[in-house]
Amino acid sequence: MLILQTLALGPAHGHTIAHVIGLRSEDVLQVEHGSLYPALHRLEDRSWIASFWGTSENNRKARYYRLTQAGRRQLGVETSRWERVVRAVNQVLRPAEE
């Protein structure tokens, strides 16, 4: 979901995605950047993202990923599911505030 959200902003390559997730979550979600790749592979296999070889900002060959239509739909599904979960958890934690 995080990867899909990142790609929703525009095509990016693996290095960028890893950094963007790291920065956006204010380094809370620190993962080994390598473990990103199996996840990318899986997403691509499900045709939620597509990839192409391109040139990076500093003129290096890099594999770029972009969101497909299916991926965009999936992002919607996942986001709403996540929001439902968050709402539910919040309600359990702070029932009085409602």
Added chain:
Amino acid sequence: MSWRRFLRRDWWDRERANEIESYLEIETAGNIARGMTAAEAASAARRKFGNPSLIREEIYRMNTVFWLESLLQDVRYGARLLLANPGFALVAILSLALGIGANTAIFQLLDAVRLRSLPLRNPQELAEVKIVGGNGGMGVNGPYGELTRPIWEELHRSHPGFSGVFAWSKDQAVVGEGSDFQLANAIIVSGDFFRVLGVSPWRGRLTGPDDEHACPETTAVVSEAYWQSKLGGRPINAGTKLLINGELKQIVGVTPPSFFGLVVGERFDIALPFCRPQQQLSRNLFDVTVMGRLQPGWSLQRASARLAAISPGIMAATETTGYDPGTIKRYRNFLLGALPASSGVSHLRDAYDSSLRLLLGITGLVLLIACANLANLMLARAGTREREIAVRLALGAGRIRLLRQLLVESCLLAAIGAALGFGLAELLSRVLISSLSTENNLVTLPVAADARVLLFTACVAVFTCIVFGVVPALCASGADPVTAMKAGGRSTAAGRERFSFQRAIVVMQVSISLVLLVGALLFVRSFYNLMTVDSGLRKDGITVAYIGFQKSNVPREHLEEFKRELLEDVRSVPGILDAATTTMVPLLGGSWSHRITVGPLVGDSKFTWVSPDYFQTMGVPLLAGRAFNQKDTGTSQRVAIVNQTFVRQFLKGTNPLGRTMRTHAEPNYPSTVYEIVGVIPDTKYDCLRCDTPPMAFAPALQFPAPVPWTEIIIHSNEPSAVVIDSIKHRIAAKHPEIIAEFRVFGTQIRDELVPERLMAMLSGFFGVLAALLGMVGLYGVISYTVARRRSEIGIRVALGANRGQVVAMVMREAGVLLVIGVAIGTMLSLAAGRGANSLLFELKSYDPLTLAAAAGLLFVIGALAGFLPARRASKLDPMDALRCE
């Protein structure tokens, strides 16, 4: 899982590797920009990324199917092992290919003769209408003839339970004219034949009900093969005509290549429509086969019940006259029934069914012996690979995984063997079929590698794989790593267990070899008996002429006179010693009998009408009384010469001369009283293996139903080709319209023995093969013993045992295995032999001489197989052997 992903997993792996590379480059470049040194930058990038190989493996695993991947690994490993040991692989694959190929070939033949359905639409709907239990030899019977034309006409009108019915009969057609005619396989078909069968025209049109009109028929259809070979594949048009049976017929169409008729093993050339003759249809000529398609929802039982219900009516309507009351009563009681006809009809079934089944059993046993050899080899190999397996077990390989790997190896062998065997089978079955064909009887069987044959081969391959693969694999993977490692190259406790298993295999091999060897000897001896049996008839120098003079337009009352003149013409050809006409040539199939009364006894006797010199021509002596002579004419007293069986059966051995017999009335053959004037010894009648029936001969001039054709038996010292040529010329000069066909008697008799010859050849071949394979197994095991007992033998020799003692010791071991094997084999042969009794001639399956010969033969080769390793053992240098320890 997706196959595309699986098949492209290597490509993805490279892609991802590149991608990881590019991440590392970007990160390193970033790090350098932040002021790190190149080395620091690279290692920091790696740290941040994690382990690239692990990531790659994770992705690779995602793409693959684990069991399939490891199976592929096993196959690759197995193939490498086989390549590393090409001798073993070659022997294993070749013996399997031979075994599987032989099995498949025999099965293919059995499938083609027996199992396969006709290549027609919904063949399972086809049923044949027959008289339940047959017609009991009444009237005249044509090939595959079951019913008469009048019965067919009745069935055509009512056809209960059938959506469509048709009738056909088989005949030979004479194509062309005079001396350069050719014989063609013809079928005579009713109007609905092609429509009900669902055969559509390949060219032109096929005959239909409109072609069935008053005789003679004017149209014909040819098969695709005949059209190609005889008509050159030319387009069918109004000008396409053939001279068939002396009349020009319009060829209206061609049947598709897949349609060969309804007789499995033969291909029809020409199909002629039924025609209605001027005179009444014969009511005692059983020459048509009636078939039909069952109505939807009708079973054979239901159709049979309906047919049985209407049978009395049909029989009453088609009743024939001129028979004695008993026969007429029998005829009225005939019941019709429906039988399955989806696989057509074939005389090959009666001739070869039991032989083919037996051969399938034999080839199965040969394959089993070959498998046993392989199992032994695998066991021996497992012994040498004990260390490898122990190491792998110790390193943590699962036993199941190991078992699978060993099985994959044997299955790889089986698969390659089966593939080769499948190809070999095509070749073998073709050779077999061509060996079934004789000069005058061309067997054409479409052997196609259909799904059933493929399935059979696959089953056989899986079976062999299990037989020779499982036990060795179980043994090997069951090894205890610690013991195996400790023992090093030497034998272990587990080895002894395996070794007794090896002995058991050899005992089984020996016993099965004995069974097959006994079978082989039995069939070869039976064939020899048939070849040398005294038929009581002259075989050498006899030529048979079949002469048709329908075109000579001889009036009926002069037919016998015309025949006599023809015979005189033939006899006057130089080089001809004797010649005689007959109504039935012995030993070439066919039969002609009449019901007779002799005193108080009633029974059947064979009847043959011959010209006076018949017995002299066939070399049959007269035991008592006189031969026929020129005074026995159509107007004199009816006389007969009978054989000894006749005298025994009807006259209880009393003096037959002067006694009389009366034939029962049949259409065209009124009841007649014959006086017995002579006796001949028993000679074979219709086949070599059959017992001699009671036989009677009568003078040709007294033949009550003259026909415009005859069979002449010619005895000459000249080569048959010369005789045939000069007779042809002699006849053609005087009567160019006569059609004459010739056969060499001796060749024909040999051709009648093709099934027996095939059985003798194949069982002989497989018997020898089995014995050899069995002995290879024995040799292998004894050699293995010698190798294992190397050090023991070394000590014995060092302690003073001489060569003879060592040889005796090893031979004793081989002898024990042989004796046990032969003992078991003898019992098996006796049990299995009962099934073969019906195929043997003047021989019983428990023939002690054969058993003894087979056992003796096995002992001799067995002794040889044991002696070679024994000699090697005796030559062992004790120092060498002991130093090896």
